[in-house]
Amino acid sequence: xxxxxxxxxxxxxxxxxxxxxxxxxxxxxxxxxxxxxxxxxxxxxxxxxxxxxxxxxxxxxxxxxxxxxxxxxxxxxxxxxxxxxxxxxxxxxxxxxxxxxxxxxxxxxxxxxxxxxxxxxxxxxxxxxxxxxxxxxxxxxxxxxxxxxxxxxxxxxxxxxxxxxxxxxxxxxxxxxxxxxxxxxx
Amino acid sequence: xxxxxxxxxxxxxxxxxxxxxxxxxxxxxxxxxxxxxxxxxxxxxxxxxxxxxxxxxxxxxxxxxxxxxxxxxxxxxxxxxxxxxxxxxxxxxxxxxxxxxxxxxxxxxxxxxxxxxxxxxxxxxxxxxxxxxxxxxxxxxxxxxxxxxxxxxxxxxxxxxxxxxxxxxxxxxxxxxxxxxxxxxxxxxxxxxxxxxxxxxxxxxxxxxxxxxxxxxxxxxxxxxxxxxxxxxxxxxxxxxxxxxxxxxxxxxxxxxxxxxxxxxxxxxxxxxxxxxxxxxxxxxxxxxxxxxxxxxxxxxxxxxxxxxxxxxxxxxxxxxxxxxxxxxxxxxxxxxxxxxxxxxxxxxxxxxxxxxxxxxxxxxxxxxxxxxxxxxxxxxxxxxxxxxxxxx
Numbered sequence: 001x002x003x004x005x006x007x008x009x010x011x012x013x014x015x016x017x018x019x020x021x022x023x024x025x026x027x028x029x030x031x032x033x034x035x036x037x038x039x040x041x042x043x044x045x046x047x048x049x050x051x052x053x054x055x056x057x058x059x060x061x062x063x064x065x066x067x068x069x070x071x072x073x074x075x076x077x078x079x080x081x082x083x084x085x086x087x088x089x090x091x092x093x094x095x096x097x098x099x100x101x102x103x104x105x106x107x108x109x110x111x112x113x114x115x116x117x118x119x120x121x122x123x124x125x126x127x128x129x130x131x132x133x134x135x136x137x138x139x140x141x142x143x144x145x146x147x148x149x150x151x152x153x154x155x156x157x158x159x160x161x162x163x164x165x166x167x168x169x170x171x172x173x174x175x176x177x178x179x180x181x182x183x184x185x186x
Numbered sequence: 187x188x189x190x191x192x193x194x195x196x197x198x199x200x201x202x203x204x205x206x207x208x209x210x211x212x213x214x215x216x217x218x219x220x221x222x223x224x225x226x227x228x229x230x231x232x233x234x235x236x237x238x239x240x241x242x243x244x245x246x247x248x249x250x251x252x253x254x255x256x257x258x259x260x261x262x263x264x265x266x267x268x269x270x271x272x273x274x275x276x277x278x279x280x281x282x283x284x285x286x287x288x289x290x291x292x293x294x295x296x297x298x299x300x301x302x303x304x305x306x307x308x309x310x311x312x313x314x315x316x317x318x319x320x321x322x323x324x325x326x327x328x329x330x331x332x333x334x335x336x337x338x339x340x341x342x343x344x345x346x347x348x349x350x351x352x353x354x355x356x357x358x359x360x361x362x363x364x365x366x367x368x369x370x371x372x373x374x375x376x377x378x379x380x381x382x383x384x385x386x387x388x389x390x391x392x393x394x395x396x397x398x399x400x401x402x403x404x405x406x407x408x409x410x411x412x413x414x415x416x417x418x419x420x421x422x423x424x425x426x427x428x429x430x431x432x433x434x435x436x437x438x439x440x441x442x443x444x445x446x447x448x449x450x451x452x453x454x455x456x457x458x459x460x461x462x463x464x465x466x467x468x469x470x471x472x473x474x475x476x477x478x479x480x481x482x483x484x485x486x487x488x489x490x491x492x493x494x495x496x497x498x499x500x501x502x503x504x505x506x507x508x509x510x511x512x513x514x515x516x517x518x519x520x521x522x523x524x525x526x527x528x529x530x531x532x533x534x535x536x537x538x539x540x541x542x543x544x545x546x547x548x549x550x551x552x553x554x555x556x557x558x559x560x561x562x563x564x565x566x567x568x569x570x571x572x573x574x575x576x577x578x579x
Contacts, residue, residue: 028192036362061459
C-alpha cells in the first residue's frame with residue numbers, strides 16, 4: 001500500500017477524533033506508520049468537526065491537514081445538506097463512506113461524481129441498537145475498513161481494547177462488526 | 187529495544203518523564219499542555235511512578251516549587267505554555283542563575299492578546315534569554331527522546347542548567363504517531379540521577395539566591411555564559427551516546443538535501459516535516475532547494491548553521507513568532523543572519539513570519555516561500571522586512 005489519507009467529517013460529540021485515533025492506533029499496531037490529526041476549535045457539541053489520518057509504510061513528514069484524501073468518511077447524515085466541503089479534494093477512484101439511510105445511488109446523485117466509490121451504512125441505527133446512543137464513530141471505522149480494506153477487523157478490535165474502558169470494548173467491537181457487514185459499496 | 191506505542195506528543199512526553207523518575211512534579215493545567223501532567227498524575231496515582239505530585243495554584247508557584255525541590259536535590263519536572271510560561275517568567279531566570287537543573291516542557295502556543303489557544307512559537311521565543319538550554323522537537327518520538335536528553339544534560343556537573351524541551355501545540359501534542367518507548371532502567375542508565383549540584387542541607391548549610399550586589403552580580407552572569415557555551419559539548423556527547431544506545435541520532439541542526447542547494451528554508455519545529463516533504467517534491471521538478479531545522483536553540487549552533495548554509499545563494503528563515511520592531515521581525519532569522527555574518531560568509535537571508543496563532547500552514551505556503559527565494563536568488567537586493575505568509579492584508 002502506498003500513502004493512504006482519510007478525512008473524517010462529523011459533529012462535536014460523535015467521536016470523530018476518537019475514530020481517527022482508533023484508525024491510527026490499528027494501523028500502527030499493524031506495523032504501519034500512521035498519524036491521526038484532530039482539528040481543534042472552540043469545541044461545541046453539535047458543531048462540525050474534522051479529523052484526518054495518514055497511513056504509510058514509510059515515515060510521514062507532513063504535518064499539514066490532508067488536502068486530497070483517498071477516503072472521506074461522513075459520520076453525520078445531516079452534513080449531506082452541504083456536500084461541497086465533504087467532497088472537496090476527494091481523489092478520483094477514492095471512497096466516500098456515509099452514515100445514511102439513503103442508498104449509495106441517492107448519495108451519488110447528491111455528489112454528482114461517477115469517478116468515486118460510494119459506501120453507505122445506517123450507522124445511527126446500528127449504534128442506537130447496540131450502544132443505545134447515537135455515537136457512530138466505531139461504526140464508521142467498521143464501514144471504512146470494510147469499504148477500503150486498509151486494515152483488518154482484528155487490528156481495529158485491538159485498537160478498541162487499547163483505547164476504550166473495558167465495559168465499552170465488547171459493544172463497540174460488536175458494532176464495528178455489524179457496520180463492517182452491513183456497509184454497501186457501489 | 188523498547189516497544190512502539192501510538193501516542194500523541196503529550197502522552198509521549200509523559201511516558202518519557204515517567205521513565206526518568208522525577209521525585210517532584212508540579213502541575214498547573216493549560217491547553218494544550220494539560221494532558222502531560224494529567225497522564226503523569228495517573229502514573230503517580232496508580233503507583234507506576236513514585237513522585238510527589240503537587241497541584242499548585244499557578245504556574246508561578248509551579249516553578250517556585252520546582253526550584254525549591256531542585257534546591258533540595260530532587261529531580262523535578264513541570265510543563266506549561268503561553269500565558270502559563272509568561273506567569274513563570276521571573277522564576278525562569280532565578281532557576282537558571284541559581285544553577286538548578288530540571289526539565290520543563292513547553293507545548294508551544296500563541297501569547298495573548300487576542301486570546302488564542304493555538305500553536306505558534308511566541309511563548310518559546312519569549313524566554314530565549316532566560317539562561318535555559320532550549321530545544322524544540324519535530325516529531326513525537328523526538329519529543330519523547332528530548333526528555334531523556336534534558337535530564338542527562340541538565341544534571342551534568344559541567345552544565346547545571348535547566349532545560350526546556352518544546353513541541354508544537356496540537357500539531358504534535360494531540361497528533362497520534364508511533365513512538366518507541368524505552369524501559370525505565372534503560373532511560374535511567376542514559377540519564378542517571380547524578381545529584382551533582384549544590385543542595386540545601388542542614389549539615390552543610392549554604393545560601394541560595396541571596397542578594398548579588400554590584401560587586402558580585404556580574405560574575406554570576408559571566409559564569410552562566412560559560413556554562414551555556416560549555417553545554418554544547420555535553421549536548422553533542424549526549425546525542426552521540428543516545429544514538430549508540432537507542433539507535434536514533436540527533437544533532438543541534440538537521441539538514442535536508444542542502445549539499446547542492448541554491449536556496450534553503452530554515453525553521454524550527456514540526457512544520458519542518460512538511461517543508462522536507464515539499465523539498466522532495468520540488469527536487470523532482472529540478473528546483474535545487476534544501477532545508478535546515480534548528481533543534482538546539484540555546485546555545486545557538488551558530489557555526490553549524492553557517493557551515494551548513496555556506497554554499498547556498500539565498501536563505502529564507504521562517505519565524506513562527508513576531509518580534510515587532512526588530513531588524514528582521516524574528517528571533518530565529520536574527521540569529522541565523524548573525525551566524526552567517528560572524529562566519530564571514532556572503533550568503534543573503536530573508537525572513538518569513540508564518541503560522542501565528544494557529545493559522546493553517548500548508549504545502550502551498552511552502553511553495554510560496556520557495557517561490558520568493560527563486561525570485562530573489564540572483565538579485566542584489568532582497569526584502570529586508572519579513573514576508574508575512576498566509577495573512578490577510
